[in-house]
Amino acid sequence: MNQIIFENITHFNPRHTFLCGQCFRWEEESDGSFTGIAGENAANISMDGNSLVICGGGTPEFWENYLDLKRDYGKIQETLSKDTIMKTAIESGWGIRILKQDIFECLISFIISANNNIPRIKKIINKLSEMYGDKKKELGKTFYAFPKENQLFNIKAEDLAPLSAGYRAPYIAEAVKQFAGIDKEKIKTSPLVEARAELCKIKGVGPKVADCILLFSAGRFGVFPTDVWVKRVMRELYGFSENETARRGEEKYGELAGIAQQYLFYWRREQ
DNA sequence: TCCCAGGACTACT
């Protein structure tokens, strides 16, 4: 085990970051730290004052990228706080950072998330990783990395029966194959409408799941993933109707829409 | 028992 320390880290709250709905493989410990696995690297993450302490695998470069440490979230929070409602939401969810996740993991995870609840989503993803992912020993425990494309490439829906994923199982099996034919560059750089359309070609991927993939793995901060909670909060706050929420959110918050969504989501769920 | 829980698909207008 090695230890990595990043000094002078501000605007990072592990709890808000790991519990705001963007990821499924981190668990809170009794001391408030978080243990989980990202890519091939299992670790425990905590804040000690302004020091970010990471115990486990992975290089500093990996974690700097994954935790989005280079971005100035102080400035982002300041900008968004000009909206008084958003200011309140940020006071609740301060220190959220958008994790830079692997696109394949993101795709499969959010297909699983459709019409599902978080404990069950986590359970399904853990089981999938156990069955097909690489085994990692770290921190005296055993972890399983999320399977890579080639590790899932030949699976059939019936192979996934142990997951109890229900009607999502065939979506997963189909999505694995379809993902190979997707234009990844388009996802990263094309206008949002086109990037979203590219992702929606994949079975099991609709507007909400597509936006989650764009935000959490492609760094497209201009999207406003709209689930039932976000629809709820935007209706309560601004009177937006359900089917206009995504568009209005993008217009309202522009290039910071994705982060705004995370604050609003976390805040509303805390209430 | 019914109904939901961080949507998407399909089959209709």
Place this chain on the structure above:
DNA sequence: AGTAGTCCTGGG
């Protein structure tokens, strides 16, 4: 193009 009904599963 837009809208209802349906979809596995586990828990309240």
